Amino acid sequence: MKIGISACLTGEKVRYDGTDKKSEELLETLKGHELVKICPEMAAGFSVPHDPIEIRKEQVLSLSGKNVTEKLYKGARECLEMIMECDFVILKEKSPSCGLHKIYDGSFSGKLIEGNGIFARLCQEHKILVYSETDIEEIRRKTAGK
Ligand code: SF4
Numbered sequence: 098m099k100i101g102i103s104a105c106l107t108g109e110k111v112r113y114d115g116t117d118k119k120s121e122e123l124l125e126t127l128k129g130h131e132l133v134k135i136c137p138e139m140a141a142g143f144s145v146p147h148d149p150i151e152i153r154k155e156q157v158l159s160l161s162g163k164n165v166t167e168k169l170y171k172g173a174r175e176c177l178e179m180i181m182e183c184d185f186v187i188l189k190e191k192s193p194s195c196g197l198h199k200i201y202d203g204s205f206s207g208k209l210i211e212g213n214g215i216f217a218r219l220c221q222e223h224k225i226l227v228y229s230e231t232d233i234e235e236i237r238r239k240t241a242g243k
Contacts, residue, residue: 098240100127101180103189104136106230111136115146118189120230126237127187135179135186137194137216141165141172152193153203157215160205169194173216177223185226187236188217197229 105112108119139145148159150169157166173194180186188195196214201207213221220227228236 098184099131099133099182100240101133101135101183101186101225102127103187103192103195103230104134104139106187106189107132107134109134109136111139111145113138113143113145113147113149118230122233123187123230123236126233126240130240133180133183135176135216137169137172137176137214139172140175141168143168143172149205150193151201151203151205152212152214157193158203169215170219173219176216177219177225180220180225181223183225185228185239186220187228187230187232188214188220190229190231197227198231 105118106120108117110117148161150157150159156164157169159165188197190196191199192214194214194216197217199209200212200214202210
């Protein structure tokens with residue numbers, strides 16, 4: 098299978114704070130499949146590290162108050178092109194770009210709300226099947242053809 102995946106989940110240090118969120122469990126599950134690594138924030142031209150960003154009332158804002166909505170959409174659209182042929186995509190939970198199910202509420206206080214990041218929304222709008230790293234059991238079944 099061809100599977101899109103948030104680059105930080107594979108060990109690339111592309112997060113806003115210069116770290117990764119490598120998941121050995123996930124990578125083990127995905128062994129033998131073709132992975133297409135994407136990072137909407139890198140594609141958008143954010144440096145690493147960069148100011149944290151969160152979604153507030155449909156706008157993406159940096160901690161310092163800069164409106165980066167258009168910038169992030171541009172990166173998200175580039176990544177969408179890259180994963181159009183994938184069987185499904187696995188995204189990093191809680192991110193304002195990749196988050197699926199949960200994102201921070203825009204107050205930079207660590208409060209989570211129900212919602213999806215900008216890239217996750219674009220994927221869903223284009224009918225791309227998306228999972229987050231928390232959906233490991235479903236991903237196992239899917240890659241095993243069940
Ligand atoms: S934008 Fe997505 S892939 Fe890039 S660091 Fe954030 S969660 Fe990971």
